[in-house]
Amino acid sequence: MKSKITKKLILYFILIMLLNSILAGGIFIYLGQRNYVNSYKINLSERLENISKAISENSDLFLGNEDTTSYMMGRGMNQGHMRGMHYSSRYIDWMNEVLDSNIWIINKDDNVFQRGNYRNVILYENLSLDEKLVIDRALMGETVTTESFSDIFGSDFISAAAPMTDNSGNIIGAILIHESISTMDNFMTSANYILSISAILGIALASILAVVFANKFIRPLKRLDKIAKDLIQGDYNVKTDIVQDDEIGDLAKNIDELSIRLEKSRIENENLDIMRNDFMSNISHELKTPVTVMKGSLEALVEGVIKDDEISDYHNILYKEVGVLERLVGELMELNSIKNLNFPMNFSQEDLVSILEDASRSQRIIGEEKNVKLELDIKDSYLMINGDYTRLRQMFITVINNAIKFSYEGEKVSIREYQKNSHAIVQIINRGNLIEESEIENMFVSFYRIRGTEEKGFGLGLAIAKEIALRHNITINVKSDMVTGTIFEFVIPIN
Numbered sequence: 001m002k003s004k005i006t007k008k009l010i011l012y013f014i015l016i017m018l019l020n021s022i023l024a025g026g027i028f029i030y031l032g033q034r035n036y037v038n039s040y041k042i043n044l045s046e047r048l049e050n051i052s053k054a055i056s057e058n059s060d061l062f063l064g065n066e067d068t069t070s071y072m073m074g075r076g077m078n079q080g081h082m083r084g085m086h087y088s089s090r091y092i093d094w095m096n097e098v099l100d101s102n103i104w105i106i107n108k109d110d111n112v113f114q115r116g117n118y119r120n121v122i123l124y125e126n127l128s129l130d131e132k133l134v135i136d137r138a139l140m141g142e143t144v145t146t147e148s149f150s151d152i153f154g155s156d157f158i159s160a161a162a163p164m165t166d167n168s169g170n171i172i173g174a175i176l177i178h179e180s181i182s183t184m185d186n187f188m189t190s191a192n193y194i195l196s197i198s199a200i201l202g203i204a205l206a207s208i209l210a211v212v213f214a215n216k217f218i219r220p221l222k223r224l225d226k227i228a229k230d231l232i233q234g235d236y237n238v239k240t241d242i243v244q245d246d247e248i249g250d251l252a253k254n255i256d257e258l259s260i261r262l263e264k265s266r267i268e269n270e271n272l273d274i275m276r277n278d279f280m281s282n283i284s285h286e287l288k289t290p291v292t293v294m295k296g297s298l299e300a301l302v303e304g305v306i307k308d309d310e311i312s313d314y315h316n317i318l319y320k321e322v323g324v325l326e327r328l329v330g331e332l333m334e335l336n337s338i339k340n341l342n343f344p345m346n347f348s349q350e351d352l353v354s355i356l357e358d359a360s361r362s363q364r365i366i367g368e369e370k371n372v373k374l375e376l377d378i379k380d381s382y383l384m385i386n387g388d389y390t391r392l393r394q395m396f397i398t399v400i401n402n403a404i405k406f407s408y409e410g411e412k413v414s415i416r417e418y419q420k421n422s423h424a425i426v427q428i429i430n431r432g433n434l435i436e437e438s439e440i441e442n443m444f445v446s447f448y449r450i451r452g453t454e455e456k457g458f459g460l461g462l463a464i465a466k467e468i469a470l471r472h473n474i475t476i477n478v479k480s481d482m483v484t485g486t487i488f489e490f491v492i493p494i495n
Helices: 004-057 065-074 089-099 129-138 182-230 247-303 308-339 352-369 389-405 437-442 463-470
Strands: 102-107 111-113 145-146 157-165 170-179 346-350 373-378 384-387 412-420 422-428 475-481 484-494
Touching: 004 157, 004 170, 004 182, 089 102, 129 145, 129 157, 129 170, 145 484, 170 247, 182 247, 247 308, 346 352, 346 389, 352 373, 352 389, 352 412, 352 422, 389 412, 389 422, 389 463, 389 484, 412 475, 463 475
Parallel strands: 373 412
Antiparallel strands: 102 111, 102 170, 145 157, 157 170, 346 384, 412 422, 422 484, 475 484
16 A cells, blocks of 8 residues: 555545544534433333322232331421321332332321331431422322432432322322332443444445455546646657546546647647748748858959940849849748738728739739739629738738739639628639649738749748738638639628
8 A cells, every 4th residue: 555645545534533433422422321320210200100000009008007106206306296097018118129229108197208218217308308208299199200219319310200199189298219220320331332343344344345446546646646646757649548537537638638649749840840940941942042152242243254335234233133032031920920910901891802903903914914814793882891901911811922923824714703601702713723732722822823833923922911810810712624724702691
């Protein structure tokens, strides 16, 4: 058992069981003893009332004999002081033996206490206040249970007092009975023994179950710990394989989702590194040609090997190559700016139809130079969208310009616009060399050029167009086949 949390769970479980056993046992003993005493008092009161009724109805059988009278007189009580009825001590002894009790009979008139052992005299005056109160309440007609006579009989006795009446219903005395409740101690001792054995067995069983369930509880946590360590080591393909409908199951799902996202992020970072390397390679390649030309031209001019009539040509070459570098730097800065989400765009309500018409007009002359006709198929007279007019125009110009460049001579470039499912659809269609599916996936990457093309450029135009589309939540779809040609489709949200 190496797991610290397993040890803690087992210890906490055992402590809870132990405290529960102690608390439950204490409550059981307290309530059991209390209920036992209360039940015993009720039973004793009922029996005493029956005894009192039986003695009252058969008082002639219990009348005292001369031995009792002589004894009373020997204690200084003459016939004038012994008013009322006195009962035979032999019958009281008989009742004590039959009932296994200790019975006193109190004469109301002179408070004489008659018991089976009449030679052991207890006087009313010698009783405590609580004991006198019990006798007085019984002589007033009330049945009373008490433990007040504990000084005489001990704490293991319960006493009950009930009134005695004559045939006319008049109270002539009281009967007091004392019974031992030592059986309660035996009962409670047995109960404590049984309770202790049950608690020990319960704790033992609970300990075994605690070990089993703690291990079952800790097993998925160990699995999650291992998966977390694997993720730290960079293995993002691991899975927890834990299916539980609880918090641990939710944690396992989150860790699995984390591993998926980390693996995706790893792949994206690898691709980003590849793209970054490709970018550096491409930009180095793009810079190499003009820099080489410029360096060679300058060296020739500096060394004076150029004829005077050729110097202006070299100046033109330098000027042209500087222009290429300037355009390259400008497009790179523009692409970097647009990728920056903090780069401001002037969003406002603009007419999409006007943007398309403006973009097509700017490219009409280029189309005429290549004998490619631009054809507009606009379904709406106007259509308001939220966007940056200049950037959207730039996006469409880039795609239209490419469509003209890659179209066969004498073909046409169609620009269509219509609405579908709360979106504006713009399609730019041309007929030329088909674009392979693998080319379509990469054509929006910086510096990427379609294989076999002879058109000049840095491969940044479509990358910039893609970033503009992303900033406007516009989706670009590209399809190229023999039937329809090459289609650039823009799905534009309408406010």
